[in-house]
Amino acid sequence: KQTIFSGIQPSGNLTLGNYLGALKNWVDLQEEFNCYYCVVDMHAITVRQEPAELRKRCGDLLALMVAAGLDPEKNTIYVQSHVSAHAELAWILNCYTYMGELNRMTQFKDKAQRHPDNLNAGLYTYPVLMAADILLYHANLVPVGVDQKQHLEITRDIALRFNNLYGDVFTIPEPYIPKAGAKIMSLQEPEKKMSKSDPNPNGYIALMDPPDVIARKIRRAVTDSDGEIRCCEEKPGVSNLLSIYGALRGKSPEEAEKDFAGMNYGALKEAVCEAVISALEPLQSRFQEIRADKEFLNRLMGEGAEKAAKTAYKTLAKVQRKVGFGPKK
Numbered sequence: 001k002q003t004i005f006s007g008i009q010p011s012g013n014l015t016l017g018n019y020l021g022a023l024k025n026w027v028d029l030q031e032e033f034n035c036y037y038c039v040v041d042m043h044a045i046t047v048r049q050e051p052a053e054l055r056k057r058c059g060d061l062l063a064l065m066v067a068a069g070l071d072p073e074k075n076t077i078y079v080q081s082h083v084s085a086h087a088e089l090a091w092i093l094n095c096y097t098y099m100g101e102l103n104r105m106t107q108f109k110d111k112a113q114r115h116p117d118n119l120n121a122g123l124y125t126y127p128v129l130m131a132a133d134i135l136l137y138h139a140n141l142v143p144v145g146v147d148q149k150q151h152l153e154i155t156r157d158i159a160l161r162f163n164n165l166y167g168d169v170f171t172i173p174e175p176y177i178p179k180a181g182a183k184i185m186s187l188q189e190p191e192k193k194m195s196k197s198d199p200n201p202n203g204y205i206a207l208m209d210p211p212d213v214i215a216r217k218i219r220r221a222v223t224d225s226d227g228e229i230r231c232c233e234e235k236p237g238v239s240n241l242l243s244i245y246g247a248l249r250g251k252s253p254e255e256a257e258k259d260f261a262g263m264n265y266g267a268l269k270e271a272v273c274e275a276v277i278s279a280l281e282p283l284q285s286r287f288q289e290i291r292a293d294k295e296f297l298n299r300l301m302g303e304g305a306e307k308a309a310k311t312a313y314k315t316l317a318k319v320q321r322k323v324g325f326g327p328k329k
């Protein structure tokens, strides 16, 4: 079986973008692959978090992963900070990563603009921690949305550089980007990606939004004035609605377009509402049930970390040996 690794940050409200670009696809992979899915709390503290809130969100996210359909028996689901090998490998890889490479990361440049008051070194070396996450488990494939593609490229570069120096230590991972839903855009500014850090909540659908709020946000989504339902670059708002509908119905946006021949924007929006609400409502009620079961979640958290640690420390020990760290006497 090939191995899959992916991560998601426990920061802010998870959006429909996270669901369609990541979570939903993770569920489809669990039968065929050996999957590791990680709640990346160490990445989350690269921007300031309220401690109690962060702790709560880690539990929420584990519950959400299970609610979305991830089976804890089939997958390794855990919290990043519970396996310290992530931090240890990240340090070593920092010493095999050039500042020039990190300077090119577009997500760093964006975040640097948004958080000029907290431009910390963690934000800068964020992609190296991500490389450590992936490389610890010898992942072959990494299912992510389009926004993470550049981080996958640097991961591959770091791994290749290390392998060239020390032999075949790491598996070189490939990004695995879904055909539909890989880049869900803001409902208000469809040139920008849908993001949990958007100050305007009408731009995103939070996974926990109640049905009436979902419907209101979709009905208010920005379209254009020509009234034609087509998927093309000049029509970002309409194309985004077609992507959302398509991702939920297992179709490409172009195939989705055919379902709306001769219809108007009102009909398109109603169909999108129906598709989103019928996907999120059951997710929300399962989430509430799982979240209430503290015992189950604690067990999941402990067992997940233990399973992950087995593989992670094996890889770490090999890397430590390769770079010349000696055993404790």
Ligand code: TYM
Binding pocket: 005, 006, 007, 008, 009, 010, 017, 018, 019, 020, 021, 022, 040, 043, 129, 130, 133, 134, 142, 143, 144, 145, 146, 147, 148, 181, 182, 183, 184, 185, 193, 194, 195
């Ligand atoms: P994060 O937490 O920002 O997002 C989690 C996943 O959701 C995807 N995503 C989207 N997909 C489609 N449309 C959108 N609007 C949208 N917004 C977010 C992201 O592409 C991602 O797949 N650095 C990562 C977390 C991470 C990671 C890893 C991922 C840490 N280590 C190792 C893969 C492998 C991040 O911040 O994702």
